[in-house]
Amino acid sequence: MNRRNWLKISALLTAGAYTGTAYAMQTGCYFPVSDLPKDWLRLGSNENPYGCSPKVMEAMQTALKECNRYPNYDALIQKIAAHHQVAAEQICITAGSSEALALAAIAFARNPSQNIVTAKPTFNVFPDVAERLGVTRIDIPLTAEKVIDLNKMATAVNSQTAAVYVCNPNNPTGTKVETDALHNFVQEIAKRTVVVIDEVYHDFINAPSLIPKTTANPNLVVIRSFSKVYGLAGMRIGYAVAHADTVKKMQALISRPGITISQAGVAAAMAALDDPAFVQMSVTKNKESQQVLYNYLNQAKIRYIPSYANLVYFSLDGFAPTYLKDMQARKVIVREIDDYGQRWCRVSMGTPEEMQQFVEILKTMRS
Numbered sequence: 001m002n003r004r005n006w007l008k009i010s011a012l013l014t015a016g017a018y019t020g021t022a023y024a025m026q027t028g029c030y031f032p033v034s035d036l037p038k039d040w041l042r043l044g045s046n047e048n049p050y051g052c053s054p055k056v057m058e059a060m061q062t063a064l065k066e067c068n069r070y071p072n073y074d075a076l077i078q079k080i081a082a083h084h085q086v087a088a089e090q091i092c093i094t095a096g097s098s099e100a101l102a103l104a105a106i107a108f109a110r111n112p113s114q115n116i117v118t119a120k121p122t123f124n125v126f127p128d129v130a131e132r133l134g135v136t137r138i139d140i141p142l143t144a145e146k147v148i149d150l151n152k153m154a155t156a157v158n159s160q161t162a163a164v165y166v167c168n169p170n171n172p173t174g175t176k177v178e179t180d181a182l183h184n185f186v187q188e189i190a191k192r193t194v195v196v197i198d199e200v201y202h203d204f205i206n207a208p209s210l211i212p213k214t215t216a217n218p219n220l221v222v223i224r225s226f227s228k229v230y231g232l233a234g235m236r237i238g239y240a241v242a243h244a245d246t247v248k249k250m251q252a253l254i255s256r257p258g259i260t261i262s263q264a265g266v267a268a269a270m271a272a273l274d275d276p277a278f279v280q281m282s283v284t285k286n287k288e289s290q291q292v293l294y295n296y297l298n299q300a301k302i303r304y305i306p307s308y309a310n311l312v313y314f315s316l317d318g319f320a321p322t323y324l325k326d327m328q329a330r331k332v333i334v335r336e337i338d339d340y341g342q343r344w345c346r347v348s349m350g351t352p353e354e355m356q357q358f359v360e361i362l363k364t365m366r367s
Contacts, residue, residue, distance in 0.1 A: 036333070041358055043348040044333035046171065046311050048231035050285065050351070053278035056232070056271040063267035071263045076270055080239060083273050084211045089244035092251055095260045097200050097225035097238035098125045103250045104163070104221050104240065105129035108194040112136075114162035119148045121339055123171045126163075126196055135162060141340060146173040146305045146313065150185045157189060164189055167198035169205060172337050172346035174307030179207045186210060190219040197222045200238075201309035203229040204283055211241045218243040221250075228310060229282050230272040235265040285351070286310045292355040293347070296362065316343035318366050330361050 036042065051057075073093050081088040094100040105126050109116050112134030118127040120139035131137045138161075140152045148170055157164060166185075169176040177185075186195050197210050199222055211222050221242040227233040240250060254260070261269075272278075293312050297304045304314035316323055316336065323345070324336045335346040349355065 037331075039331060041332040041350060041354055041361075043350055043354070043358060044335050045233065046228060046309070046348045047233045048229060048282055048310070049289075049349070049354065050231060050282055052231035052268065053272060053275040055275045055278070056230070056268045059267040059271035060235075060264040063263045066263045069263065070259055071261060071266045073261070073266060076266050079270055079273055080241075084209070084241060086211060086215055086241060087244060090214060090241055090247055092240040092242070092247045093261065094238045094240065096227060096233075096236040097198070097223050099260070100223045100238050100240040100250075101126040101196070101198065102129045103253055104194075104196050104223070106133065106253055107249045108196075108221075109133065109135045109162040111162060114160050115158075116163050116165060117153050117156045117161055118165040119153065119167070119170065121172055121337055122148070122165070123167045123198060123200075126165045126198070130163070136160075142170075142173065142175075145175065146170075147175045148177050150177060150181055154185060154189060157192060161193045163194040163196055165196045165198070167200075169201040169308040171201065171309065172311065172335065172344075173305050173313045174201075174309040174311050175305060176205055176207070176308045183208075183210065183213075186213065186220060190217055194219050194221065199223060200225045200228060203279060204286065204310060205308045214242050214246075216243070218246050221246060226269050226272055229279050230269075231278075231282070232265075232268050232272060235262070235268050237261055237265050237269045286349050288352045289349040289355045292352050293349075293359060296359040300363075300366065302366075310349045311346055312349070313337075313344055313346050316345050319343070319345075320365070323365065326365055327361075332358065332361060 077088050077091045077093060080091050092100065094103065102125055106129065109130035110133045115136035115138050116127060116130045117138045117140065119142060127137050138156050140149055140156055143149050148166060148168065153164060168182060186197065189195050199209060202209055209222065210220065214220050214222055221240055223238065223240055225238040226235065290307060290312055294304065297314055302314055304312055307313065320326060327334055337344045337346055347358065
C-alpha cells in the first residue's frame with residue numbers, strides 16, 4: 001500500500017468516519033430525529049416502531065449495574081455463532097452494520113488501481129468508503145422492477161475488481177433477488193473476488209441465508225444487524241460473518257476490539273436472540289402496515305415496488321418538487337431518492353395506525 005492510500009485510511013479511522021452513526025451522518029444516510037416531538041411521524045430510518053422486546057429492555061436495565069466496567073463480547077460472539085451454526089472465530093462484532101461494511105471496504109477495497117461493483121440505488125456505506133479510498137465505483141442500474149441485476153453485475157466484474165456488494169433485500173427499494181440466482185452468483189464470483197452480502201433485512205424474508213457458505217469460502221462476507229427487526233437501532237450492534245481468516249483481516253483494522261459496544265448493547269443483543277416471538281410479531285405487523293399503504297397506492301394508481309423489508313418504495317410522479325419539504329412541514333420524516341433522474345420516496349413502516357395517518361397526509365399532496 002502506498003503512503004497516500006495509507007493516509008486516507010488513517011484519516012477515516014482517526015475521524016471515526018467509518019463507524020456507525022458518525023459515518024452515516026457524514027454521508028447523509030442517517031437523519032437524527034430522536035429529539036423530534038413525539039407527534040412527528042418518523043418514517044425515514046427503517047426503525048422498528050414497536051421498540052425492542054420486553055426481555056431486551058429488562059436485560060439492558062440489569063446490565064446498567066455494570067456500566068462502570070468494560071463489556072466482554074465472548075458470550076455474545078458464542079451466542080451469535082450458535083444462532084447461525086458457525087464457529088465463533090467467524091464472527092466480527094461491530095457498532096452497527098455500517099461499521100462492518102466500512103471495515104470490509106477498508107480491508108478488501110482500498111487499492112486505487114482497483115474497482116468495486118455495486119447496484120444503484122442501494123445502501124451506500126460500502127461503496128462510498130471504497131470510493132473515498134480512491135477505488136473506482138462501477139454502478140449497475142436496477143432492473144425495471146427495481147431488482148438488483150446480478151447478470152449485469154457479473155459481466156462488470158474484471159481482473160481489477162476488488163469486491164462486489166449486494167444488499168439483499170435491497171435498501172431503498174425493498175426488493176430481493178431470487179435465492180438460487182444469488183447463491184449461484186456468489187459461488188461463481190467469489191472464485192474471482194470478495195463478495196459482500198448485506199443481509200440486514202434478511203429477517204423479513206423467508207429464504208436461506210448465505211451465512212453457512214462463509215465457513216469454507218474466504219471471499220464471502222455476510223453483514224447482519226440488530227437495528228431493524230430487533231428494534232435496537234439506537235444501541236448500534238451489528239456483525240460480520242466470514243471465514244475465520246477473513247475475520248482476522250477485518251478485526252486487524254479495529255484499534256481496540258471489544259470496546260465499541262456498551263454493556264447494555266451486549267446484553268440487548270443476547271436477549272434479542274432469545275425472543276423469536278418478538279421478531280415474528282414485528283414481521284407480521286410490518287406486513288399489516290405495508291398493506292395499509294399498498295391499499296391507497298393501488299387506489300390512487302401510484303406506482304410502487306412490492307417490498308421484502310420494513311419500507312416501501314413508491315414513485316413521486318405527480319408530486320410537487322418540494323415533496324420532502326412539504327412532508328416535513330406536516331411533521332413527517334421520509335426519504336426522497338434520485339433514481340437515475342426519477343424521483344421516488346422510501347417510506348419506513350410505522351404501525352398500521354401511523355401508516356393510515358401517513359396515507360391521509362399523502363392524499364393532500366398529490367397534484
